[in-house]
Amino acid sequence: MSTRRDFLQNMGLGIGFASLAPTLLQTTQAAGISQNPAPKLRVALMGLGSYATRVAEAMKTCQSAVLTGIVTGTPAKIPVWKEKYALADKNIYSYETLGELKNNPDIDVVYVITPNSLHHTHVIQVAATGKHVITEKPMADTAKHAEEMIKACEKAGVKLLVGYRMHFEPYTREVIRMLRDGEMGTLMHVDNYMGFRIGDPTQWRLKKDLAGGGALMDVGVYCLNAARYLTNEEPLWVTAQETKTDPVKFKEVDETITFQLGFPGGVIASCATSYNVNLERLYAVGTKGFVEMSPAYSYGPIKGRTHKGPLNEPVVTHQTLQMDGMADIILNGKTMTPAVDGYEGLRDMKIIDAIYESIRKKGVKIQLG
Missing domain, CATH: 3.40.50.720 (NAD(P)-binding Rossmann-like Domain)
Incomplete structure (x- = not known):
């Protein structure tokens, strides 16, 4: 069994979280x-x-x-x-x-x-x-x-x-480590939700020619990306459904979408995203335990617990850690897992395309890959 330090170093972001004092300047150590x-x-x-x-x-x-x-x-x-x-x-x-x-x-x-x-x-x-x-x-x-x-x-x-x-965020990285180290056993199921009640009806996020889509594009991408890094697999298929309770406000973009991702290991991730309801949760359960984070994707503070008890990771300013991490990638050639490169973004975009296609075909299962 690899140690927590070994895992973080192998992922290109390691030195011990536990040694950190909760200051913004010191949190860069959390990502190595x-x-x-x-x-x-x-x-x-x-x-x-x-x-x-x-x-x-x-x-x-x-x-x-x-x-x-x-x-x-x-x-x-x-x-x-x-x-x-x-x-x-x-x-x-x-x-x-x-x-x-x-x-x-x-x-x-x-x-x-x-x-x-x-x-x-x-x-x-x-x-x-x-x-x-x-x-x-x-x-x-x-x-x-x-x-x-x-x-x-x-x-x-x-x-x-x-x-x-989120790929740089300490709570998220600790959850990934626990899964990779087998501390939850064999992963069996994932639930991911992210949504909020959007305000100004004239803003660009509700205009398709600028936003490309609605809740799925904006915050649903957190859910599908998390399903991929929790399982450490790429989905084989997707099904999706859309609900629209305010067809005037959400005339051009999606309001609420639920979608399911099927992975090679047998895990099915159930996900939902919305512009009309506040929801934010990551949940993964395995044969030996579980993890739950809520809030899970917003600017923080992130909160979480597992079958072992509360998660207690450094509270950071996400964008500070992200930009220092990206500096290391660009200037020093560092690599990291989960990746933050264009190919990682492309994988998510292929799934988003498939989700919209499934909705157009009224929930038909779309094969990926």
């Missing part, structure tokens, strides 16, 4: 981030909405990454961001001047945090400048677009990562 690396990863954020602000604030305590630039289509935001994050004029771009990034040595990577359906275009544009790319999840609006993004980055010789922050 190199201490005092040089140089730091210089990051530009593209799209300055609420989540970009969250990332920018989290990066203030990063040890391996620093915010050096922005790309925005809203000129009014520029003075605020310049002052708050001490950004140089030469590191500020519009969507029209994005191509000039190729001549800027102060930016190593662009984090694309624009609406889902724009990821495809923006990632390809950034790759053409020779800069590495991080794109927020979901990676794209279709698997076809995800494949094109991967090809563009490979052709340009740049790395493509996807913002799977």
Whole structure:
């Protein structure tokens, strides 16, 4: 039986969680981030909405990454961001001047945090400048677009990562370790749920041409991605059903979707996602025990328990840990499991495509692979 330390090191993110003090600066150790690396990863954020602000604030305590630039289509935001994050004029771009990034040595990577359906275009544009790319999840609006993004980055010789922050989160990593080490026995069943009551009916998340889809694209991806890393397998089939209680508000996108994933080992994952009900839970049961986390996917604090008792992992700022971890990947060639690369995003997009196809065919089982 491997030890907890062995597992974390083998996954490319290890040194002991137990030795950590609960400070933001020290939490980078939870993911095995190199201490005092040089140089730091210089990051530009593209799209300055609420989540970009969250990332920018989290990066203030990063040890391996620093915010050096922005790309925005809203000129009014520029003075605020310049002052708050001490950004140089030469590191500020519009969507029209994005191509000039190729001549800027102060930016190593662009984090694309624009609406889902724009990821495809923006990632390809950034790759053409020779800069590495991080794109927020979901990676794209279709698997076809995800494949094109991967090809563009490979052709340009740049790395493509996807913002799977939960892959760096300590509670999530401890659950994965327990499953890999057999502490729950043979995994038998998975339940994953993520949803919330969405507000402003005019926001971009409810417009298909920007969002690509509704709850499934936005937060349902957490559930299907977790089903994959809990089982450590790729699903063979999917079935799905959609419920829409407010056809006016959710005219263009899905409101509530339930879906089931069948895995080679016999596990069936039952999942649900919604824009009209608050729900958030990860549950996995094996022949020797169980794990439950709720909250499981939001910004925290994450809470969980197992058949052994409560989970007690460091409480972290997810985006700080994520950006330090991604700096290690880009600058130092680190690898990690579960992956956060474009191929990981593509696997999820293929499942999302299949879920929508099953809904169109009124719940028909769709074979994957």
